[in-house]
Amino acid sequence: MLKLVDYLVLEQQAVLDAWFDLVLGTYAESTAVLWKKRDDPFANPVRHRFEAGMRGIVTNLATCGPVPDAATFTPLLDEIVRVRAVQDFTPSQATSFVFLLKKAIREVLWPKIAEDNLFVELLALESSIDVLALFALDIYCQCREKIAALRIDQIKKQYDRLLKRANLVCDLSAEGGEDQ
Amino acid sequence: MAKYPPPEELIKINYSTPVKSWMDTKTPFKPGNFSYPGKPDILKYLGMPNPRVWSPTDDDWQLPPDWQRLVMEKFRSLLKKYRSFKVFMDICVRCGACADKCHFFIGGGDPKNMPVLRAELLRSIYRGEFSAAAKVLGKLAGARKLEEDVIKEWFLYFYQCTECRRCSLFCPYGIDTAEITMMARELLHEVGCNINWILEPAANCNRTGNHLGIQPHAYKDMMDFLCDDIEDITGKRIRPNVNKKGCEILFITPSGDIFADPGIYTYMGYLILFEHLGLDVTWSTYASEGGNFGLFTSDKMMKKINGKMYNEAKRLGVKWILGGECGHMWRVINQYMSTMNGPADFLETPVSPITGTKFDAASGTKMLHIAEFTADLIKNKKLNLDPSRNDNFISTFHDSCNPARGMGLLEEPRYIMKNVCRQFYEMPENTIREQTFCCGGGAGLNNEEFTETRLRGGLPRGNAVKYVRDRHGVNNLACICAIDRATLPPLCDYWAPGVGVSGVHELVGNAIILDGEKKRTTDLRQNPLPGMEDEEE
Numbered sequence: 056m057l058k059l060v061d062y063l064v065l066e067q068q069a070v071l072d073a074w075f076d077l078v079l080g081t082y083a084e085s086t087a088v089l090w091k092k093r094d095d096p097f098a099n100p101v102r103h104r105f106e107a108g109m110r111g112i113v114t115n116l117a118t119c120g121p122v123p124d125a126a127t128f129t130p131l132l133d134e135i136v137r138v139r140a141v142q143d144f145t146p147s148q149a150t151s152f153v154f155l156l157k158k159a160i161r162e163v164l165w166p167k168i169a170e171d172n173l174f175v176e177l178l179a180l181e182s183s184i185d186v187l188a189l190f191a192l193d194i195y196c197q198c199r200e201k202i203a204a205l206r207i208d209q210i211k212k213q214y215d216r217l218l219k220r221a222n223l224v225c226d227l228s229a230e231g232g233e234d235q
Numbered sequence: 236m237a238k239y240p241p242p243e244e245l246i247k248i249n250y251s252t253p254v255k256s257w258m259d260t261k262t263p264f265k266p267g268n269f270s271y272p273g274k275p276d277i278l279k280y281l282g283m284p285n286p287r288v289w290s291p292t293d294d295d296w297q298l299p300p301d302w303q304r305l306v307m308e309k310f311r312s313l314l315k316k317y318r319s320f321k322v323f324m325d326i327c328v329r330c331g332a333c334a335d336k337c338h339f340f341i342g343g344g345d346p347k348n349m350p351v352l353r354a355e356l357l358r359s360i361y362r363g364e365f366s367a368a369a370k371v372l373g374k375l376a377g378a379r380k381l382e383e384d385v386i387k388e389w390f391l392y393f394y395q396c397t398e399c400r401r402c403s404l405f406c407p408y409g410i411d412t413a414e415i416t417m418m419a420r421e422l423l424h425e426v427g428c429n430i431n432w433i434l435e436p437a438a439n440c441n442r443t444g445n446h447l448g449i450q451p452h453a454y455k456d457m458m459d460f461l462c463d464d465i466e467d468i469t470g471k472r473i474r475p476n477v478n479k480k481g482c483e484i485l486f487i488t489p490s491g492d493i494f495a496d497p498g499i500y501t502y503m504g505y506l507i508l509f510e511h512l513g514l515d516v517t518w519s520t521y522a523s524e525g526g527n528f529g530l531f532t533s534d535k536m537m538k539k540i541n542g543k544m545y546n547e548a549k550r551l552g553v554k555w556i557l558g559g560e561c562g563h564m565w566r567v568i569n570q571y572m573s574t575m576n577g578p579a580d581f582l583e584t585p586v587s588p589i590t591g592t593k594f595d596a597a598s599g600t601k602m603l604h605i606a607e608f609t610a611d612l613i614k615n616k617k618l619n620l621d622p623s624r625n626d627n628f629i630s631t632f633h634d635s636c637n638p639a640r641g642m643g644l645l646e647e648p649r650y651i652m653k654n655v656c657r658q659f660y661e662m663p664e665n666t667i668r669e670q671t672f673c674c675g676g677g678a679g680l681n682n683e684e685f686t687e688t689r690l691r692g693g694l695p696r697g698n699a700v701k702y703v704r705d706r707h708g709v710n711n712l713a714c715i716c717a718i719d720r721a722t723l724p725p726l727c728d729y730w731a732p733g734v735g736v737s738g739v740h741e742l743v744g745n746a747i748i749l750d751g752e753k754k755r756t757t758d759l760r761q762n763p764l765p766g767m768e769d770e771e772e
Contacts, residue, residue, distance in 0.1 A: 082344045083344065083345070083346045085346045085349075086340075086344040086345075086346055089334060089335045090335075090344070093335060095665065096698075096702075097663045097665050097666050097695065097698060097699055097702070098335070098341075098665055098695075099335070099341065100341065100342070100694050100695055100698035101341070101342070101344065101694070103698070104698070137729070137730075138342075138694065141342070141343070141687055141688075141690045141691040141694075141729075142342075142343050142344065142691060143263070143265070143268060143343065143345070143691075198729075201728070201729060202267075202686055202687055202690065202729070205686055205690075205725040205728060205729065206683045206684075206686045208725065209683045209686065209721070209725060210683050212495060212496050212721075213495060213683075213721075215496065
């Protein structure tokens with residue numbers, strides 16, 4: 056008998072489509088229409104990054120076993136979180152796309168789950184998705200910290216030379232440490 | 236035990252956002268999506284209306300009591316003054332060709348950043364106030380009344396446009412959305428809604444000749460400082476002319492490059508190039524700014540700030556003007572200078588004293604872009620170059636919006652790059668040349684408080700940079716704009732970590748072999764040259 060992860064592989068495209076639609080549902084309607092329509096990776100980088108990340112996540116989720124590991128999933132989640140971290144979302148909204156995968160899986164695979172009584176496996180898979188949400192939270196925070204650091208950096212760079220030239224500051228950073 | 240809803244019910248959760256008409260959607264202000272307002276003393280200095288302390292997050296923006304009349308009168312006068320503005324208001328058929336061409340929309344997805352809708356913010360008022368039929372039909376005809384919320388919306392979205400003109404490239408009618416933004420900003424000035432990052436540089440420029448307010452002695456001091464660095468690296472002492480009368484050429488470049496990292500290395504590149512050629516050129520502490528934040532303020536301010544270039548050329552008695560790597564400086568020169576402050580009959584059409592090439596394309600303004608000048612030198616084999624010194628860089632080229640779309644300068648910088656570097660890869664074709672993506676910091680938006688929104692708008696550019704980084708190992712993004720040099724490093728850091736930013740003439744400066752120079756062990760950033768990692772200083 057097939058397991059839930061087997062169905063996930065078999066129905067991968069349907070799950071991905073459903074998940075992608077749900078995620079685009081978190082944007083304005085007219086935006087979702089345009090982003091779904093255009094598939095050039097450079098003209099429409101959001102779709103491109105989302106699709107690449109989502110495909111990787113679903114593929115790896117089917118093979119990762121009970122505990123997803125950060126090294127595999129972080130770069131995949133990063134494709135999506137890094138974008139949503141600068142899109143005016145609250146932290147929960149920015150990372151909510153992970154939970155929408157649960158909804159997509161239920162929507163697409165519910166008949167199989169009910170028919171083959173795969174509820175225990177569903178719980179395990181959903182727990183894995185919860186772990187992904189935690190990874191996503193880490194990435195989100197890293198992105199936000201990066202933005203704050205970039206702001207500080209910009210201020211420093213603007214006045215650094217003038218202040219140093221005027222002998223108004225002493226350079227406390229380790230030799231070449233912070234400059235590069 | 237708590238009762239849980241059955242899974243069937245759980246899957247009915249509705250995550251979608253409510254669908255509302257854009258006219259009914261309130262403008263959200265939060266830190267990171269707007270730039271700080273103009274400071275009262277700056278507004279007073281510039282003689283601009285309604286100076287006050289305020290914040291976009293306030294409920295009450297302290298508009299003048301008769302603000303509606305002020306805005307409508309200005310609107311009327313702009314429509315009368317600029318035929319193009321009236322045409323742009325009337326002609327749009329909302330075909331949507333521009334809708335997904337703006338970097339802020341592509342990265343963020345806010346529909347009001349679709350150029351068509353951003354312009355509609357203004358057009359709806361135009362219809363509501365100037366078209367009799369639309370006045371009656373109201374929203375059915377896309378018309379609305381001028382309310383305070385409209386001013387707030389204009390402020391947010393017209394200061395989320397970098398006037399990069401990428402959308403205009405795709406408009407079948409050639410509507411210049413940047414000019415619509417300029418008009419909207421002029422309307423906002425009437426009621427004192429503007430941003431400090433534009434006005435303070437404009438005020439500084441009035442006072443000291445450059446946006447940063449650097450005074451002549453400090454400018455010269457910084458220049459000497461960079462000459463010290465050049466001496467350390469090359470063993471040659473350069474003594475550039477400053478404010479010297481009777482030179483053949485006046486050189487003007489953005490002031491951002493004299494002390495901001497990494498612009499200073501481009502500045503050093505110019506100094507080395509001029510030294511190598513023995514060029515009869517002077518720098519000026521008065522015309523010490525190529526950039527023109529007047530372009531983002533008003534036509535009057537733009538004209539005034541631009542005027543100093545010709546004034547200084549006249550005072551110093553030069554034959555023509557050479558201009559450095561800058562973005563909107565060239566937009567102003569190429570599109571507006573001749574009619575604003577020309578004709579400069581006292582100047583001559585630029586002729587390269589080294590190659591004899593006459594640059595007829597510059598005969599209108601008598602100002603030559605340094606990329607054209609240097610490309611001609613390379614073509615005529617007048618530069619002694621060692622491109623291997625740039626071997627640590629695997630480069631790509633970012634077309635800055637204004638030189639690319641505003642003046643068609645596409646080939647020259649590439650030609651230079653290919654001659655001073657041995658490793659050069661292009662980004663995908665729909666992200667370069669005329670179709671280049673903005674850095675997100677044009678039109679006065681390269682302030683730190685706007686970083687988050689700028690990164691959002693930087694996604695399309697960052698995505699293309701990441702592509703060449705992953706595919707070809709690109710680690711250097713070269714550009715010919717001072718705002719790019721300030722804005723692209725954080726953009727790369729966020730979207731394509733590991734890629735640095737340089738000016739084109741920084742790489743030229745690295746490659747040039749000066750007569751009698753010592754054996755160089757480092758590049759202009761004082762990083763070891765390839766193969767020199769173990770050399771002692």
